[in-house]
Amino acid sequence: MAGVAKTLTLANGITIPSIGFGTWQTPDGDIAAESVKNAIEAGYRHIDTAQAYGNEAGVGEGIRMSGIDRSELFVTTKLTNDNHTYELTKSSFKKSLEDLGLDYVDLFLIHWPRPLRFMDNWQRANEETWRAMEELVDDGRIRAIGLSNFHRHHIDALLQTARIKPVVNQIRLCPGCTQDELVNYSRECGMMPEAYSPLGTGKIFNVDEVKAMADRYGKSVAQLCIRWSLQMGFIPLPKSVNADRIRENLDVYDFEISAEDMNILTGLTECAGGAPDPDNMPF
Numbered sequence: 001m002a003g004v005a006k007t008l009t010l011a012n013g014i015t016i017p018s019i020g021f022g023t024w025q026t027p028d029g030d031i032a033a034e035s036v037k038n039a040i041e042a043g044y045r046h047i048d049t050a051q052a053y054g055n056e057a058g059v060g061e062g063i064r065m066s067g068i069d070r071s072e073l074f075v076t077t078k079l080t081n082d083n084h085t086y087e088l089t090k091s092s093f094k095k096s097l098e099d100l101g102l103d104y105v106d107l108f109l110i111h112w113p114r115p116l117r118f119m120d121n122w123q124r125a126n127e128e129t130w131r132a133m134e135e136l137v138d139d140g141r142i143r144a145i146g147l148s149n150f151h152r153h154h155i156d157a158l159l160q161t162a163r164i165k166p167v168v169n170q171i172r173l174c175p176g177c178t179q180d181e182l183v184n185y186s187r188e189c190g191m192m193p194e195a196y197s198p199l200g201t202g203k204i205f206n207v208d209e210v211k212a213m214a215d216r217y218g219k220s221v222a223q224l225c226i227r228w229s230l231q232m233g234f235i236p237l238p239k240s241v242n243a244d245r246i247r248e249n250l251d252v253y254d255f256e257i258s259a260e261d262m263n264i265l266t267g268l269t270e271c272a273g274g275a276p277d278p279d280n281m282p283f
């Protein structure tokens with residue numbers, strides 16, 4: 001069993017499984033439910049969804065179908081962009097719990113720092129939103145709160161008024177898209193980097209160099225990239241709706257990528273796309 005932990009500890013002391021099951025672009029209903037159930041059966045204990053994915057109900061159904069004890073799972077959801085007010089944070093979070101069929105979530109994130117609707121008053125909107133999220137922590141409805149797609153200036157603004165510190169920044173991270181400065185700054189501020197699109201939303205499968213390296217290790221491209229993410233100290237959130245691939249993506253704890261190959265993967269600049277600009281998103 002080579003060198004990476006299967007669970008990590010966030011800055012507020014709670015443990016988090018080091019690989020999460022991503023559900024972005026997973027359709028709601030049977031597909032979401034089946035894939036979440038398959039993921040839990042395969043051994044995932046960390047499920048990542050979002051209000052904006054529109055699949056919280058299917059994800060919740062999958063959790064129930066798996067029959068797993070709630071206490072064994074780590075469930076994340078995220079506040080969608082139109083909801084950055086105190087009231088809407090509270091009411092939409094309540095709806096998320098209802099859709100998921102849960103009475104708490106482990107992690108709740110602000111999905112984007114600067115929604116179109118709050119383009120000119122995003123600092124104030126995030127301050128209000130965060131206050132609502134802190135109260136939900138106080139009420140026992142959320143175990144940890146964090147950020148997604150936040151850059152340094154968004155983090156700094158939020159930290160000016162935050163009573164509870166964010167413990168995660170979920171950003172796009174895959175070979176060739178490493179956002180080094182942001183990762184370092186997030187860590188300095190006490191946040192663990194989570195990697196969404198760890199397979200470059202599928203684009204990494206077209207990169208010959210990655211395929212050749214995966215062959216050398218006797219592993220698939222997906223396994224190599226997920227392993228790279230773990231060795232980088234990220235929490236990868238690979239998405240799949242296919243039972244075989246779901247299993248494959250968790251089978252990454254039995255090999256180690258050499259330092260030289262880690263550098264090669266890291267240096268494949270934007271081979272599977274770059275990071276979004278969160279100050280200019282069209283939603």
Ligand code: A2P
Pocket residue numbers: 022196197198199200201202205220222223237238239240241242245246248249
């Ligand atoms: P599918 O859901 O049909 O398996 P990311 O996690 O970076 O967003 O990438 C998700 C994309 O990669 C999806 O298109 C998913 O398709 C595909 N994918 C996930 N795991 C694998 C795998 N092990 N092999 C091939 N494609 C995969």
